Amino acid sequence: MSLPGARALSAAAIAALTGLLVYAFLSAESERTVGLVAVGAVVAVAGGLRSRVLPRLVEAAGPPAVLLGLGAAAVVLVRVFHDDPFVLLLMARALLVLVACLGLHVQLADAGVPNFAGAAFFGVGGYTAAVLGRGALPHPLVLLASGAAAAAVGSLLLLPLLRTRGHYAALITIAFGLLFRTFLEVNETLGGPQGLKLGGLQILGWSFNDDRQLLGVDFSGYAFYCLAAVALAFGAVWLVRRLERSWIGLALDAVRLDETAAACFGISIGRWKIAAFTIGNALIGVAGALSAMMVGFIAPNNFTFQESLVLVSILLLGGLGNLAGLAAAALIVVWLPEKLQPIQEYRYLLFSVLVVLVLVLRPGGLIRRTVRRPFGRVAG
Amino acid sequence: MDLLAQYVMNGVMLGLMYALVALGFTLFFGVLDVVQFAHGDVLTAGAFAGLAAYAALVQAGVQSPVLQLLGVVLAATLSMALLGALLGRLLVLPLRGAPALNVLLATLMGGTALRECIRLFYPGGSQPQRFPALLPSASWSMGRFTLRLDNVLMIVAGVALVVGLSLVLRRTRLGLAIRAVAQDEETARTMGIDFRRVVLLTFAIGSALAAFAGVMNGLYYNEINFGSGLLLGVIGFSAAVLGGLGSFEGAVLGGFLFAGLQTLGAVALPFASAYKDVFAFTVVILLMTWKPTGLIGERLGERV
Amino acid sequence: MSAAEALLMTRGLTRQFGGLVALAGLDLEVRRGELLGLIGPNGSGKTTFFNVLTGLFPPTQGEVLFAGASLGRATPQAIHRAGITRTFQRSRLCLELSIFDNLAIGAHQRLEHGLWFNVARRSALARQADATAAAATELLELFDPPLARRLFEPMTGVAMIDRRRVEVCRALMSRPRLLLLDEPSAGMTADETTRLMDDILEVRRRFGDLTIVLIEHEMSVIERVTDRCVVLNYGKKLCEGTFAEVSADPEVRRAYLGLT
Numbered sequence: 001m002s003l004p005g006a007r008a009l010s011a012a013a014i015a016a017l018t019g020l021l022v023y024a025f026l027s028a029e030s031e032r033t034v035g036l037v038a039v040g041a042v043v044a045v046a047g048g049l050r051s052r053v054l055p056r057l058v059e060a061a062g063p064p065a066v067l068l069g070l071g072a073a074a075v076v077l078v079r080v081f082h083d084d085p086f087v088l089l090l091m092a093r094a095l096l097v098l099v100a101c102l103g104l105h106v107q108l109a110d111a112g113v114p115n116f117a118g119a120a121f122f123g124v125g126g127y128t129a130a131v132l133g134r135g136a137l138p139h140p141l142v143l144l145a146s147g148a149a150a151a152a153v154g155s156l157l158l159l160p161l162l163r164t165r166g167h168y169a170a171l172i173t174i175a176f177g178l179l180f181r182t183f184l185e186v187n188e189t190l191g192g193p194q195g196l197k198l199g200g201l202q203i204l205g206w207s208f209n210d211d212r213q214l215l216g217v218d219f220s221g222y223a224f225y226c227l228a229a230v231a232l233a234f235g236a237v238w239l240v241r242r243l244e245r246s247w248i249g250l251a252l253d254a255v256r257l258d259e260t261a262a263a264c265f266g267i268s269i270g271r272w273k274i275a276a277f278t279i280g281n282a283l284i285g286v287a288g289a290l291s292a293m294m295v296g297f298i299a300p301n302n303f304t305f306q307e308s309l310v311l312v313s314i315l316l317l318g319g320l321g322n323l324a325g326l327a328a329a330a331l332i333v334v335w336l337p338e339k340l341q342p343i344q345e346y347r348y349l350l351f352s353v354l355v356v357l358v359l360v361l362r363p364g365g366l367i368r369r370t371v372r373r374p375f376g377r378v379a380g
Numbered sequence: 381m382d383l384l385a386q387y388v389m390n391g392v393m394l395g396l397m398y399a400l401v402a403l404g405f406t407l408f409f410g411v412l413d414v415v416q417f418a419h420g421d422v423l424t425a426g427a428f429a430g431l432a433a434y435a436a437l438v439q440a441g442v443q444s445p446v447l448q449l450l451g452v453v454l455a456a457t458l459s460m461a462l463l464g465a466l467l468g469r470l471l472v473l474p475l476r477g478a479p480a481l482n483v484l485l486a487t488l489m490g491g492t493a494l495r496e497c498i499r500l501f502y503p504g505g506s507q508p509q510r511f512p513a514l515l516p517s518a519s520w521s522m523g524r525f526t527l528r529l530d531n532v533l534m535i536v537a538g539v540a541l542v543v544g545l546s547l548v549l550r551r552t553r554l555g556l557a558i559r560a561v562a563q564d565e566e567t568a569r570t571m572g573i574d575f576r577r578v579v580l581l582t583f584a585i586g587s588a589l590a591a592f593a594g595v596m597n598g599l600y601y602n603e604i605n606f607g608s609g610l611l612l613g614v615i616g617f618s619a620a621v622l623g624g625l626g627s628f629e630g631a632v633l634g635g636f637l638f639a640g641l642q643t644l645g646a647v648a649l650p651f652a653s654a655y656k657d658v659f660a661f662t663v664v665i666l667l668m669t670w671k672p673t674g675l676i677g678e679r680l681g682e683r684v
Numbered sequence: 685m686s687a688a689e690a691l692l693m694t695r696g697l698t699r700q701f702g703g704l705v706a707l708a709g710l711d712l713e714v715r716r717g718e719l720l721g722l723i724g725p726n727g728s729g730k731t732t733f734f735n736v737l738t739g740l741f742p743p744t745q746g747e748v749l750f751a752g753a754s755l756g757r758a759t760p761q762a763i764h765r766a767g768i769t770r771t772f773q774r775s776r777l778c779l780e781l782s783i784f785d786n787l788a789i790g791a792h793q794r795l796e797h798g799l800w801f802n803v804a805r806r807s808a809l810a811r812q813a814d815a816t817a818a819a820a821t822e823l824l825e826l827f828d829p830p831l832a833r834r835l836f837e838p839m840t841g842v843a844m845i846d847r848r849r850v851e852v853c854r855a856l857m858s859r860p861r862l863l864l865l866d867e868p869s870a871g872m873t874a875d876e877t878t879r880l881m882d883d884i885l886e887v888r889r890r891f892g893d894l895t896i897v898l899i900e901h902e903m904s905v906i907e908r909v910t911d912r913c914v915v916l917n918y919g920k921k922l923c924e925g926t927f928a929e930v931s932a933d934p935e936v937r938r939a940y941l942g943l944t
Contacts, residue, residue, distance in 0.1 A: 114481060114484075116488075157665075159669055160665045160666075160668055160669040163668070163669050163672045164668055164669075164672045165672070166480050166481070166484075167415045167480065167484060167621075167625075168621060168668060168672060168673075170415075170481075170484055171614070171617060171618060171621060171668075172665055172668070174614055175614060175618065175661045175664070175665065176661075178610070178611060178614060178661075179657060179658050179661055182654055182655075182657060182658060183655075183658055185654070186654045186655060239803065242802070242803045242806075243802065243803065246802035246803070246809060247788075247792075247795045247796065247797050247802055247809070247812075248797060248799070248802045250781075250785055250788055250789065251792070251797065253778065253780070253781060253785065254778060254789050254792075257778040257780060257781070258776055258778060260740065260760075260776065261772065261776040261777075261778075261789075262789065263739075263740075263759070263760040263761055264738050264739075264740070264760045264764060264769070264770060265764055265769070265789050265790055265792050265793075265854070265858070266760075266761045266764035266765060266792050266793040266858075267761065267789070267792055268761055305610065306492070309488065309489070309492060312485070313489070316485065345500065346496075346500065348492060348496045349492075349493055349496035349497065349500065351489075352489040352490070352492035352493040352496065353489075353493050355485070355486075355489045356471065356486055356489050356490055356493065359475065359478075359482050359485060359486040359489075360470070360471065360474055360475065360486065
């Protein structure tokens with residue numbers, strides 16, 4: 001039983017700690033400083049986990065308060081970096097990758113449906129935004145439509161996915177991920193290898209691309225995209241957490257853990273795999289659309305199979321099923337190669353080796369945290 | 381007519397290459413029920429090993445193309461046999477108890493690591509590398525179609541390998557051990573078969589086959605590329621799946637079937653031959669939807 | 685055996701796996717409200733019978749009538765809806781989840797699964813969760829009150845006998861009409877088995893309209909709890925009757941003990 005005061009304090013503590021670490025990392029100039037901050041962050045977090053301080057803080061605050069705190073920290077960081085487009089872009093990118101990975105999380109970690117074409121669905125969202133954004137459709141609807149388009153393209157794969165198991169199902173998304181780029185490059189109507197240009201996000205005449213002054217502070221255009229990304233990430237985490245802590249989450253778990261038993265208790269395997277795959281792709285698509293609008297440009301080269309593997313790597317590095325780990329992994333995977341230029345070239349090698357090590361060295365494979373599902377009042 | 385002959389020749393070459401890769405997949409699946417997704421990248425690594433051997437031989441003053449070819453093939457197959465066994469020992473065997481997805485992910489990532497190592501550490505690895513033409517360049521003209529000796533030699537060699545593998549599996553003690561393990565691991569063990577040895581040897585053999593296919597690939601296109609293994613691996617896997625994972629005949633059938641689909645795609649869509657892969661994979665996916673365990677079929681069973 | 689009394693009836697039920705004939709023209713009746721024992725040597729088709737009944741394998745030939753209606757090639761989900769549930773020979777619980785989660789899976793068909801309900805109407809969801817927890821607790825208390833107090837603990841920390849109890853409770857959560865128990869006492873001591881069977885009998889008393897088919901190898905259990913038995917051999921019904929009748933039957937003795 002925690003007092004509202006204690007709850008707010010714990011949440012504030014977590015938010016402050018995270019905000020400070022992120023600030024230190026993103027504002028570090030020399031590579032040495034970056035390295036030191038990274039190591040320091042790892043030590044701090046590991047120490048916090050080992051000594052049970054961090055988990056206890058999170059428990060005391062309650063996840064909703066933690067989320068609010070982190071959201072507030074993100075907004076504060078946007079204010080702090082108000083005219084540094086490079087950092088703002090990095091923050092936004094990390095958040096959008098997080099949203100895409102949340103989509104993969106619903107598919108793989110919740111329903112057990114592997115998706116090796118994550119980058120392809122990200123691209124579907126982006127290309128849809130590119131095509132629809134030129135028209136008269138208001139941009140918030142364009143974002144939604146992009147999510148729907150990604151879900152629709154994904155539904156093409158559903159029938160083969162449902163009829164097959166394990167490796168065979170994986171092959172289908174791998175083949176799709178490999179061929180998506182080829183398909184785009186050959187297709188002149190979608191810009192071919194050069195890709196397409198996008199006008200930026202505009203809501204009710206308010207263009208996100210422009211630098212503005214607000215409350216006496218100069219904000220780079222990217223600041224607003226960053227805020228949009230914070231809002232999207234916040235919404236995605238909220239949605240996924242609610243899904244997991246509900247009968248839907250339970251049905252997905254049952255399908256993932258034992259299809260035979262689930263079927264014998266009336267759970268429709270097909271319905272839930274479809275639901276997870278669709279919701280996941282929709283999230284990925286929306287993230288892809290916002291990303292494309294932010295960057296102003298989209299090309300087949302960004303959506304390779306390799307990039308899909310990076311998304312899956314983030315899930316694995318963060319610990320499959322662990323949302324906090326997922327967020328941390330997304331930040332590291334996006335930011336580290338950008339801040340440490342020497343490893344930029346080596347990032348695919350680095351991530352693949354790390355994932356292999358995680359898979360081989362963790363006893364019993366990827367141990368998922370036990371899911372507590374006390375979403376009734378009695379259970380608390 | 382001549383165009384048809386050209387397509388046929390192309391299809392046979394590709395089919396043979398795919399069959400060699402698919403055989404590897406089917407062997408690994410047979411003995412361990414695993415899909416080794418780094419297999420395609422092993423193919424590429426083999427080709428690069430061969431290329432490196434060629435460069436070393438030339439440097440050492442070896443002029444004879446026969447010796448060079450021998451060196452290339454030996455270097456490729458032996459090094460990849462070793463690498464394959466290593467991958468089996470370090471990545472696949474330790475993950476036996478874990479869910480099947482873990483092995484898939486581990487080998488997928490392992491393949492990526494291998495691919496990146498080639499790209500980053502082989503001199504000029506990020507660019508396509510010229511592969512030497514080590515086979516005699518004689519050819520016979522038949523109308524407008526040219527029958528090249530090097531292609532014939534490669535086809536003969538490839539077929540010999542497939543037949544050779546079949547003989548090894550059916551006539552030798554090792555082959556018997558492999559088939560025993562593939563059928564029933566526990567019984568094979570109680571019969572005194574050294575499970576680990578058989579598994580590692582299977583990995584070695586399969587990887588050597590892939591390396592040979594890699595050299596074939598290089599000789600046929602006169603070029604190798606660090607990234608080509610990925611697509612070839614997925615094609616090989618699709619071919620093995622089409623024919624039914626675990627089935628020798630299925631792998632060969634699947635390889636030629638996929639090549640046939642690609643050729644069909646190229647013929648039917650001459651304006652966009654890049655679509656041939658999309659076409660071929662779409663058909664594969666449709667076939668898998670119709671027959672989820674392959675055309676010849678793997679026995680999918682689960683004790684309830 | 686009139687159709688009105690028979691809750692379940694199979695006619696010529698056959699199931700083949702390639703060359704292996706697991707069920708060979710099985711004719712069997714289960715009367716409403718009874719506790720029927722299903723016995724037979726290993727490989728006689730008992731579990732296969734359950735698997736075909738619950739829709740995991742379609743019958744190669746023959747038919748199954750449940751409450752007068754043919755099950756045809758119904759899916760496992762449809763069969764669950766019709767009111768048939770089961771436990772598994774090899775315990776199939778989701779060990780990653782909590783006891784409550786596993787039991788809630790059993791109650792799946794009575795839970796609301798709409799997207800809006802689960803994401804937006806959280807207080808209604810909480811009420812349904814509490815109701816499910818109450819029902820789960822009530823069932824568990826029949827078997828073992830201390831177990832009921834551990835409702836939200838993960839399954840990994842639960843002992844084997846308790847896992848079996850949870851499995852039986854999971855099958856009871858949907859208030860089935862027909863409960864199929866596949867060797868529920870496997871791996872238990874004699875005392876634990878006695879307790880489990882007592883609890884199952886108690887459940888039967890409480891839930892008036894519950895018919896049970898019990899696969900067991902422990903003859904003492906069969907003798908004590910069953911109203912009737914059916915003996916299977918090579919996928920066919922060898923004999924049926926009370927335990928006393930069946931155990932005295934020379935055919936049965938030959939099949940089990942090789943005596944002539």
